Amino acid sequence: MSIEIESEDVIRLILQFLKENKFDHALSTLEEETSITLNTMDSKDAFVQDIVQGRWDTVLKQVAKLKIAPRKLLDLYEQVVLELVEMREISAARTLLRQTEPMEILKNQHPERYLHLEHVMSRTIFDTKDAYPHGMTKEKRRQIIAQALTDEVTVVQPSRLLSLLDQCAKWQQHQGLLPPGTEFDAFKDSATIQTEQEDAFASKQYSKIKFPGTGTYAECTAFSPNGQYLVTGSVDGFIEIWNYLNGKLRKDLKYQAENSLMAMDESVICLNFSKDTELLASGSTDGKIAIWKVQSGYCQRRFSPAHSQGVTSVCFNKDGSQILSGSYDQTIKIHGTRSGKALKEFKGHTSFVNSVLYSTDNLHIFSGSSDGTVKVWNIDTETCLHTIECGSTNHPLLAVQSLVLLPNVTDQVLICNKSNTLSILCGDGTISKRFSHNIKSGSDFVAAAISPQGELVYGLGEDYELYCFNASTGILVGNLKIADTEAIGLAGHPFSNVLASNDDAGNIYLLKA
Known part of the structure; x- marks a missing residue:
């Protein structure tokens, strides 16, 4: 549901505020400039x-x-x-x-x-x-x-402008746009309205999203950078935005209220928001990428196809002008969001590219592949700077499932590969830390996440056991059995101790500290 407010009414609210606070000169100037009277x-x-x-x-x-x-x-x-x-x-x-x-x-x-x-x-x-x-x-x-x-x-009731702002903040909290306890600042954009929380193990399930029917489930999930949205991409091609506080579909987005969902032709297997949360990129198994306007659900750009095989990972650059993608076709590409053209291509992996990320300064690229390596690339020259083999003594090349950029540090990436160990990779190609639950088999990691302040590292095992490590010491803080189904993915909220985990049975489990 959405409402439209006349711009003249907004000006009148400001005029009333000026009048009540005896800003007579500003009041007369605004009336003169706009030709609008109170x-x-x-x-x-x-x-x-x-x-x-x-x-x-x-x-x-x-x-x-x-x-x-x-x-x-x-x-x-x-x-x-x-x-x-x-x-x-x-x-x-x-x-x-x-x-x-x-x-x-x-x-x-x-x-x-x-x-x-x-x-x-x-x-x-x-x-x-x-x-x-x-x-x-x-x-x-x-x-x-x-x-x-x-x-x-x-x-007009006194202080109408301030009353409406107060009601707006309360409505946003009710809708889950602002977490409870958030200090509202009208002069900050939505991306900076956030509560500072100390990192804590998100070990309590507080809600669950259940997809209807059989055989329908979320292939991927992602939280928006401003913390307001949880988005899912499903096996049947639909893209849905949820209220992560109560697990309900966001009906304040008009297109979702009218059941006109964003959708792709084939399964959606990767999602990523732009830094300002205004755009959402989705990649599907038929090699296509779509860029959506989050507020309207309008498809702004399609790359059809972007790759010859399925798109496994997408990532916006800092200003949203480019989209980085990895694919089953073993390549990495950079596309122009305005031109709709492929700008650069990086080749070197010998198997599926499962995860791609821009470095903090957007000068380098990290890529993780099923060939068991993580590569660091120079964007300008399109050359590989470092190749890191991820594995163990007995298994030197274990498929890299995902990469997660660490918060509050420069160019450090959490590597999740098909093993019992997570690693932190630095931009110079060195491994600085490792985290292991030491179970020999049956609980290899399939996904990973980082706490908001970067003090905790999460690994999700294939047996749906969630492990939480102290990022500084590497010590296991705790573990939690989420479900008995097959785990698919894990996403961490950008500034709350909240996790979302999806499985192949159509469930999304929401956890908090």
């Missing part, structure tokens, strides 16, 4: 009483700041002239009649009414029957004018 008053009752009691000096001052229909404004000025004449304030009545814009309009458009006022003013005695139509009195005329003018304006 058209509100503090109290309709007080305004009506001023008219009924004939306090015309107060009424005219208020009306001067309001946008009133010309017809009603003429009626008001006509009544004021008549009452000034009745009080024998002939000089004031003459000035109002001959030197004000509404009376000039009356003279041009309704000359008979204007001449009637001149006639009444010229007489030495004020005659009510001559001044007002048959059956009309001064009191009745005031009531009619009061009703007509109050229909033109609205009363």
Whole structure:
């Protein structure tokens, strides 16, 4: 569900804020620049009483700041002239009649009414029957004018702008856009609205997403950089965005509320958000890549195909102008998101490329392959700088399942390969740390994740056992049996102790500390 707010209403909220805080110069400047008036008053009752009691000096001052229909404004000025004449304030009545814009309009458009006022003013005695139509009195005329003018304006509750901002923040928390306890800062963008949490083992399942039907499950999951979205790509080609706090589909996105989901022709096996969370890239088993507008669900660009075989991994560069991809066809490519063309190609792996990442400075590329190696590439020259063999003494080349860039450090990558050991690779091609659960077989890692501050390392075993290691010491902090199904993937929230894990039975388990 989405609503549209008129830009004029937004300006009026700002005008009211300026008025309440006595920023008179800023108020008049904004009204002049935009040609938009506030058209509100503090109290309709007080305004009506001023008219009924004939306090015309107060009424005219208020009306001067309001946008009133010309017809009603003429009626008001006509009544004021008549009452000034009745009080024998002939000089004031003459000035109002001959030197004000509404009376000039009356003279041009309704000359008979204007001449009637001149006639009444010229007489030495004020005659009510001559001044007002048959059956009309001064009191009745005031009531009619009061009703007509109050229909033109609205009363706005004090501090309306701040109240709406407060309601907006509460609604976002209710929808899961802001985690509970988040300190809301209206001058930060959504990507920086976050709570600082100390890293802790996410060992408690608090929700579960279950895909309907049989044979339908999520092939991949990802959290957005701003922490608001959990996205899934399914075996049947659908891409869905979820509220990770309650495990429900995000219906605040209009296209999802209307059941018009983002979708690809074949299974979606990789997803990645742009750094500002505005774009989402998806790759499928038929070698295609699509780039979507997250807020609208609109497909901005398709690479069809991007590779000759399935796209296993995608990654945006810092400004979202390029997309990096790896494929079953053993190649790595960089594509221009605006041009829709392949810009660079990197060859050297001898098996599937399962994971690709940009370095922190976007000058290098990390790639992990089923050939058991991780390679570091120079983007400019398209040459391989380092090749790291991932394995053990008995098994020197074990397939690399995934790569995860470590937060808060430069160019350090967590390597998950088909073994009982996770490794941290530095940009110079050296392994700095290893983490192992020391189980000989049956629990090789299939996926990995990092805690928000980088103090904990998670590894997900093929037996669906989750292992948590201290990143500094390498010590096993704890482990957790998530389910008895076959594990597929693991995703970590960017700044909360939350994990999402998907299996082949159509479940996504949501865990928190």
